[in-house]
Amino acid sequence: MNTPAHQSVFGAVHLGYIVIETNRFADWRRFGTDAIGMHHDAPDTGLMRFRLDDQECRFLLRRGLAEDVMATGWHLADHATFERIEARVRAHGVPLVQGTDEEAALRGVERLLRFPGPKGVTQEIYTTPVKSAEPLRMLASGFVTGDSGMGHVAITSTRPTQIRGYYNTVFDARLTDCIDETISGVKLKIRFLRVNERHHSIAVAAVQGLPIDPIRTRVQHLNIQAATLDDLARSYQRVCELGFDMALSVGQHTNDKELSYYARTPSGFEWEVGWNPVTIDEATWQPTTHQGISVWGHTPVGRTIIDKLDQFRRGARSLIRPEAAVPALSGTGVFED
Structure with missing residues (x-):
């Protein structure tokens, strides 16, 4: 039965904003404006926002102890798409x-609705982003948003199949490709999910054969796309000169061909700035599996044996700490990975 709730919303969903909880406002302001090069405003003493374009808010930071991503906001193309997704979630x-x-005003959006998401990251959907009349004040010349959304979110999980099922159920996400990688002797499988022409809006990494999650934060990294290669290079230089930790040096990915680097945010998760990833042609694209995340580069910076031991300890603790999930929307049994 092809009811409105069952009609595909693929292509009408775009990553629109991120909500972060932190008490490190001074460090985040330096990181966001002076290093990455975004526009900053502070509507309240307990709030901070960054802009990438004419939308009023792309990153909303609120005071709190989590030092983590709390919510992802998804811009829906029209009210019909909003109602289809709302009906799907209610039906489950x-x-x-x-x-x-x-x-809604803080996020610069209309018609805001939220519901539970994987790993405890709340999913928020909205229509009609509010455009700001205030000119952008940025060190960067610009960032790529538009029809492909504003970038992507990467998470680690002990339940990758369920997460893939979740985003398929809610947003009709499609598998773009996979990467098999071995890092410090640990074998990972990374699944890349798209909801529009962007190569991926969600990446899900899992340790193969072991139900462990070595990452403390809900997200492993966030990604934004620089408008030019010069923007990428200059922000990389500023991150280094200002003393922020660099997680991975500049390199190029095997699957989406994006040139990027990974800096470590004041809250501990990583922030990828990328340039020039491939755009998906739905008529010809076929999922494949790549060996290794990078064609070249992306060399770990400043890693010590202590860092690696800490990561393994976090992974061991995850064995007794259940991962937050939304089984009603996970589509268990639909996918075999």
Whole structure:
């Protein structure tokens, strides 16, 4: 039965904003404006926002102890798409909460709705982003957003199949490709999911054969796309000169061909700035598996044996700490990976 809720929303979903909880406002302001090069404003003493383009908010930072990503906001192309997704979530018995006018205003959006997501990251959907009349004040010349959304989110998980099922159920996400990689002797399989022409809006990494999660934070990294190669190079230089930790040096990925680097944010998760990834042609694209994440570069910076031991300890602790999940939307049994 092809009810409105069952009609595909693929292509009408775009990553729109990220909500972060932190108490390190001074460090985040330096990181976001002076290093990465984004526009900054502070609507309240307990709030901070960064812009990438004419949308009022792309990153909303609020005071708190988590030092983590709390929510991802998804811009939906029209009210019909909004209602299809709302109907899907309700049909699976998952609770939804309508955002207040104040919450919507802080995010610069209309018609805000939220519901639970994998790993405890709340999913928020909205229509009609509010455009800001204030000119951008950025060190970068610009960032790529538009029809492909503003970048991607990468997470590690002990339940990758369920997460893939979740994003397929809610957003009709498609598998773009996979990467098999071995890092410090640990074998990883990374799945890349797209919801529009961007190569991926969600990446899910899992340790093969072991139900462990070596990452403390809900997300492993966030990605934004620089408008020019010069923007990428200059931000890399600023990150280094300002003393922020560099996680991976400049390199090029095997699958989406994006040139990028990874810096470590004041909250501990990583921040990838990339340039020139491939755009997906739905008529010809076929999922494949690549060996290794990089064609060249992406060399770990400043890693010590202590860092690696800490990561393994976190992985061991995850064996007794259940991963937050939304089984009603996970599509268990649909995919075999």
